[in-house]
Amino acid sequence: MAVHDYLSRTDSGTLYGKPGLDLLVVETGLCRAVISLQGAQVLEFTATGRAPLLWLSPVTSFEPGAAVRGGVPLCLPWFGENRKDPSKPKHGLVRTQLWELAGSDVRADGVVELELRFQHPGDALFAASFDCALKIGLGDSLTFDLALTNTAESAAEYSWALHSYFAVDDVNAVEVDGLDGGEFLDKTRGFARDRLEGVQTFAGEVDRVFEQAGARQVIHTPNPIVAESDNCHTVITWNPGAELAATIGDIGAHYRGFVCVEHGNAFADSWQLEAGETANARLKLSR
Numbered sequence: 001m002a003v004h005d006y007l008s009r010t011d012s013g014t015l016y017g018k019p020g021l022d023l024l025v026v027e028t029g030l031c032r033a034v035i036s037l038q039g040a041q042v043l044e045f046t047a048t049g050r051a052p053l054l055w056l057s058p059v060t061s062f063e064p065g066a067a068v069r070g071g072v073p074l075c076l077p078w079f080g081e082n083r084k085d086p087s088k089p090k091h092g093l094v095r096t097q098l099w100e101l102a103g104s105d106v107r108a109d110g111v112v113e114l115e116l117r118f119q120h121p122g123d124a125l126f127a128a129s130f131d132c133a134l135k136i137g138l139g140d141s142l143t144f145d146l147a148l149t150n151t152a153e154s155a156a157e158y159s160w161a162l163h164s165y166f167a168v169d170d171v172n173a174v175e176v177d178g179l180d181g182g183e184f185l186d187k188t189r190g191f192a193r194d195r196l197e198g199v200q201t202f203a204g205e206v207d208r209v210f211e212q213a214g215a216r217q218v219i220h221t222p223n224p225i226v227a228e229s230d231n232c233h234t235v236i237t238w239n240p241g242a243e244l245a246a247t248i249g250d251i252g253a254h255y256r257g258f259v260c261v262e263h264g265n266a267f268a269d270s271w272q273l274e275a276g277e278t279a280n281a282r283l284k285l286s287r
């Protein structure tokens, strides 16, 4: 169903043969993108004449309430395991919730801007109430502008990441530039602290949290990918490798086709927001 000439509504049954989720499709002279209203998750983005930016698992489920494997899920209000209560879902709650399309516009330069919103009332899963506004810019690059407001009556801690799954030819040949000299927590070794010398490569399982990371990374693969961020101090690099991937139903043998380089604020960079305080961050991805 066309909403504007650049924006239409469809669903995962029509697009992927697996019913369950409502989707938005943006098609302009600059790009084509698919966005799921669950999680405000960009599933596909291809700039005209360029290689697809994102990987979407060919075996993901589109079941409402389940995480979709691929694209750019937003993990929030906590990243990874909940450190106070590991029985809570991994990566917070917004990625499996329905967001509202609050606005859409096409700028004079042809960039489409979508604004998606989610309000959390505060509950047993996460006590503080909050508002999330995510502006997604779709042009010859893909941009995210996040505004997070703590609407609770007291201060609260938030950790989060835009968990990008980038499409690559072969993860074993990928090199990530822009993390050289950075200290990281190695999740594969009980979060032991280490330091990266040179580029990040992916021979086997990699699961690393770089705090106070730089604002620009280049993912070297045929058709390199550039990530530029503003106020995203944490970078997470992840690929499960063959062995672990074999135990993950929606990855399996497909692990070679993606690399995750995630941007947000987690661990020591988590946001402490006072009552009523808003924090902002930006991420720009291009290929």
Ligand SMILES: O=P(O)(O)OC[C@H]1O[C@@H](O)[C@H](O)[C@@H](O)[C@@H]1O
Binding pocket: 067, 080, 090, 091, 163, 187, 207, 208, 236, 238, 262
């Ligand atoms: O399977 P999920 O919940 O989407 O998480 C995927 C991965 O996400 C990464 O960000 C984490 O560092 C990994 O530890 C985790 O396995």
